[in-house]
Amino acid sequence: MNTALSTTVAYARLEALRTLRDQGFVISTVGIPVLMYLLFTNLGGQHDPAARTAAMVGMAAYGALGAAVSLGGAVAEDRSTGWLRQLRITPMSPRRVVAGRALTGAVVVLPSIGAVLLAGGLLNGVRMPPLQWAATAVALWLGSLPFTLLGLGNGYRLAPQTTGAVNVACTLGLAVVGGLWFPVALFPDWLAAVSAWTPTRRFAELGTAFAEGHTPTAAAVPLLAAWAAVFGTYAAVSYRRSARTV
């Protein structure tokens, strides 16, 4: 393997380890989504298998969203401790540091997705063919990329204290409006209209489509890609601004 590439991977590994050792991270991105999934689907005696599957995808998406956005808190922390500054005087280029961070995002969303899907399959009796399970997991994994970029943008732009609050607002706002917690069918019309444009709605739609074995709507992938471009630009601009001060 090329050295620069293996350095990036080593960096992503180090940061992923650091993130997964954070108990707050594990509780909020694995524990809470699983708990909420089990509560929402088992209280009130809801036994409709389709609803259980949709809720499973929604909560897995919510966990992955939280994990991806929390990257911002980690970056803000690394700016304030001086770790990013220390990295700047190693041979690793700043671009590799950002690439490594994005790669970290791709790793730390996996426990949320895995845990909620496992809860669905083992505890809630969600049944689908193995290939469909795999496709759902992969769709959720890839679909979380825009949120990783959003997290990076927040982390490079905001002060650590602000980042925490903004991350929570982003996660909860996008989760609720995107219909990850409650089905969009329960929304008033105006909220449903807003919801259609959110990245989270399309993210969940991608997962649900694979779980239900049909193709996503024509709008889903382009809209998610457009959001990835917006958040990617946000991350790049924030990073350039902070590079002068880190």
Add this chain to the structure above:
Amino acid sequence: MTQEPAAVFEAVTKTYGPVRAADGVDLAVRRGETLALLGRNGAGKSTALGLLLGLDTPDSGRVSLLGGTPGQAVRAGRVGAMLQEGRAVPRVTVRELVGFVARTYPRPMPVADALALAGLTALADRRVGRLSGGQAQRVRFAVALAGAPELVVLDEPTVALDVAARGAFWEAMRGYARRGGTALFSTHHLEEADSFADRIVVLDGGRVVADGTPEELRRTTGGALVAVDLAGAPAAFLSGLPGVTEVEIRGDRARLRTDDPDATVRALAARDAIRGLEVAPPALADVFLGLTRADGTARNPEANR
């Protein structure tokens, strides 16, 4: 290896708002030397080191490092540094952190060696964030040396260390220097600069106000301290003696600062005033105080070589 200087500052200026943190700095660091950047807080030491490492760019002038730009030297893995600000990296062990930094370099030293050099072998599996201040400082030292760089830059390296840890730290630095490494460290401890540097550069108000070996700096101020007992004699004549620039009477003892200790002592002998004679070179602290002022303006820029 070529013998171009390890680092060069040419007429470097850097301003932060109203503060001239570097005000025309000229400096060449030779290969293999251990150089101390000495100055009060706010004298411009950290700014100079930041410019040297390419963390900042000068407003005017030029900084070169190992024959290229700071960025090139850093990317090539020829520089290691220990920055002053910064808290411990949370949720990572000493070995993981030092091992990771080492592998970003093209020819690092074995991780076990870096840990041993910094006295961290027994702490290798502890979390960095749970170490004491002194231990965390040693981790930053190991991080600076892990890549086996040609030049190591240390900003206030011993600030949180106790006496024993300081000794161990300088022992490790001597080992690094013996292998031909160039070291540049900043400090506001005179004794440290005096004991461990081949050369001292005094910064004040963003300017180099003195540059030389510790002995040369002592000579710059010229002169010495001459002390005698007065034995009840009046002290008025002392300020008129040849060479004397300052007289201080403490109880029955007179302490004379003089530009020409030989002439002063001869004149004291001629007046039969020698009782309990003591002649001493100026303490480096006096040199330092003579070169810098609390308001940050240089009093004696001519001392610049």
